[in-house]
Amino acid sequence: MKVLAAVKRVVDYNVKVRVKSDGSGVELNNVKMSINPFDEIAVEEAIRLKEAGNASEVVVVSIGSSKSEETLRSALAMGADRGVLVDTGDTNIEPLAVAKLLKKVVEQEDPGLVILGKQAIDDDCNQTGQMLAALLGWAQGTFASDVEVVNATSAKVTREVDGGLQKVLLKLPAVVTSDLRLNEPRYASLPNIMKAKKKPVAKPTLADLGLSEADIAPRLEVIETRAPETRSAGIKVASVTELVEKLKHEAGVL
Template sequence: MFPTRAAHVHVLVPVKRAIDYAVKIRIAAGNKGVDTSVKHSMPTDDDQNPFDEIAVEEAVRLREKDKSLVESITAFTVGPAKSVDTLRTALAMGADSAIHVQVADDAVVEPLAVAQAIKKVIERDGKTDLVILGKQAIDDDSGSTGGTLAGLLGWGQGQFASKLEVSKDGKVAVTREIDGGLEKVESKLPFVLTTDLRLNEPRYASLPNIMKAKKKKIETLKPEDLGLDFTPRLETISVTEPPARQGGGKVESVQELVSKLKEAGLV
């Protein structure tokens, strides 16, 4: 178990390199996945997976609100060599340092493996109080890493947050939207938070900060450095495109419409 912590919070922000939402997805040769040679990105800019960048923005805003509260912000990712670009974006936005668990370009890394890697880094460093990550990635829409991580750590969690409050005495208040209104939950640090779109609007990294990000430290690890094996537990049998949409037809009367619906077995 991890003790309750207060001021001088150390924040870890996991981010993911994902295929740009505006790119037309193509099935890769072998029908086992999608073509990953297309344009990738990290969150919002209108053409990126928004949730991770919202997480980085929230961590930076926490520090800007009270510099005595947040001691450090560390970005984290699991991905191929090119994922360093995603980390550089987080560093340019305001993260202090980054950790990259590097895998092969064609590696399949399941959410459980990512959560286990985050847990190992937290246990190794022994200082993380707050993990802020996107509620899901726009490539697989799994939405399970945050909850899995909280379960592995035994920490409190707040899912799909639209508002976050952290006080110096280690208390955390999270507001989230539910059917018919808002729900507010309270807990204590250490804590895992997943972000919703309404939490904030991420900033654009300025050119000076982009240049400074190139000098910030990125630690590169391999799964075995953390004592982990990322071999997938699930096997993808096949990936296929959805069937092409059929054109509609016109009918002259309600009777004709009913007749066609009966022919199609819809009524």
């Protein structure tokens, strides 16, 4: 069984995000970029499935600018076999467009399982996996904290839901989105980083996938981007009576 894992290039989670002075978006120049953490977990799970003998090949795919090849190379260094990069330039690609592109890649690659992060840390949409499953007409297991391939036709997925854990049996092929507790991604070793530079990365165009610029054009318009307001400093009170007065008359919570 082939496993396909999708990865997205995002601002590194350790970076303090800054808004552009004109409010048109987030500053990306000279900012460290990396694999979306949830997608990194998805890649790790795909590799573990191969190591356990449940997968024959791990293919990673990324959609974005040519710079996303760095992200693919990072996933290849973890242990994936080959990559697919759909270069969409600097166009802002929304979840539905990503799902459409992934659908075309899935149809060409014919994997038994597609696994991706439950959401990206830049837009937090949490939509791509569900949209992809709907477009493909496949079963889906979202917010997965455990994935077990039962046989060639089914897999068990433990989902994290508000009320606790939910276990579902999926008919393969299926789409799975990873949660934080699914696993802890490995660090790529230096030899594997060097090997990743030689692993193949296919670069199909939109035309190769049977799509056009109109199919991935943004449907939403960002009017303005603003940083959250800075929290004001706290104050000290001398007594409980003063605290109650401030909560009642200044904070308005009593």
